[in-house]
Amino acid sequence: MFKVKILQLFDSFVLNTVGPYYRRLGKSLLTQGNDMLGSEASDDRLVQCLRQVEAKGHKPQIGDAIFTAPNSVMVGNVILKQNSSIWYGATLRADNNSITVGKNSLIQDNVYIKATKTITVGNNSLVGPNSHLQGCTIGDDAFIGMGSTIKEGAVVQGIVAAGSLVPEGTEVKQGEVWAGSPAKYLRDITPQELQILREYKQELLELAQVHGEETSKNFRQVVIDTDERLIKQQRGNEEEALQKIAELNFPLEYEDEEFIEQRVFMKQQPPMFMDSENLKSQQDQYEQDLSQFSENMQKYSEDYQIYEEAKKYFEQNPQAKANQFAPKSEVPDDKPWSRKY
Template sequence: MSLGVRAVTAASNMARKLGQSLDNLGKTMEVCKYRDQLVPSTRFVAVDGLSPTVSPDTAFVAPNASVIGDVSLGQNSSVWYGATVRGDVHKITIGENTAIMDRAVIHVAKIQGDYPSIIGNHVTVGPGAIVHAATLMDGSVVGPSAQVLDGAVIEKNAIVGPGAVVTPGTVVKEGEYWLGSPAKLVRKVTPEERHTAMETSLETLELARLHAFETSKDLAQLTKDEEAYEDAMYRDPDYYQPSEEASRKGDVLGQGTPGLIFDSVLTNPEEGLKLKRKQQLAEAGEQK
């Protein structure tokens, strides 16, 4: 660890202790005891001075996903809810348009063997799957709850079926479908399966962008969305809604146009008669 990193670490520890001391002092002065439980975000975590490198065009990293250490995440890729990408003792490289699905784990090896995890483009790692110090080439698929272990290689457009266990050092050749524990070749990947894998990759990308938009909202936007939802659910559809144009023309101090609700034909019948007369004259003019 470099001198600069040690200095920053020592300063942060001192600041944390000072904050805890002030918090304890504040608690002794409280009349009604209250403790705010704060859960720090673990979305991106540095290890030994190495922080994840995330493309600005990355589609989505879930709020409760963990991307740790020497990790590179390419554009249009996504890391879903509860997933862990842990590059603490070696590097992890994830290419473009790749999806690490819910609760999946990507890890590396350093103690027994020396393997990074290299994941290519258009790869799908299914929910609950484990990729431990392995290589997944472009277009490959690792099914739900499957395991690909140390030094294994999944070549292009190959599929590891659900629950399969690819043992250490195994090579799954291009376009092969493996299944079982330990996993073995059962057949070739069909053109339909290859097409489905690509379609799934594109659909996941669109869904990732939607989730990224929703999870990026602040409290003010969430409150506004909730109010709009309740308004749409419970408001009578015939209730008067001022148009944007009308609001812009007669708006006063951001409160809308005066008279649109209270100065109506219900409270002032004579206004209704005037309006009806205007409509009759307009219709007569159009007929001429």
């Protein structure tokens, strides 16, 4: 009890005295160093998160989004609806007007959206990487190919091919494919292409959920995940051995699992002696232990190989008759291993 009290007093002393002292000392050294450098001085400061930058009394509303990249920038009156996502390097500037991104819509990498007029991106729409949107309207289920530019006043409800430039006031109707610079009507989209685009959007939506979960983790969660991954790597060989035996439908009891765990553990240990004979004997102790059942294991392996050949044969020849393949040998009944199983 006395020891605990001493530790508590020490922690209090560090927290209330030592820590603040060093903090003041650091600030003083920084100020003196900048004074010495003069015009070459640099006053480094922590920059706030750019995902929520307030402008003219409006702050981005991103709580319903499934993923907003840490290096994305949203300024002013930006509204993200349910399951929408803003990917890496994207910039949404709503200094003077609003930007609304609909449900399940994706604004991909390095997209630049500037609200010279109110901008609305509809539901289930996708804006490809490196695209530029300025004062336009994007309808539901629209697709903007990568590197495209949509000018002010344009309305896009269909498909804009990659690298296209949609001029001011242009209307791209639903189901139409436009391409070129300036973009012109090309053709109507086929049902197969429409299905491919829907599947592609769904894949990106699922991927956005993964990225959202990973980028929202705090420091403690990252450490826990790292520990779990290291533990899994350390136990990987043992689990792989047990899984392989289970795939072979090999009968196992508790004693056998313990036997395998011990062998795998011994296999992971470095050899005690580095001379050639001991090194050779220590390299693969798991296989050496199985050598005491060499005859039965060899016959079991042969039968399993026959099974694989037969399976492959009948898959290639579904009309073939059975009884072509038979085990080369049977496990003798007078062996201890056979009697046990």
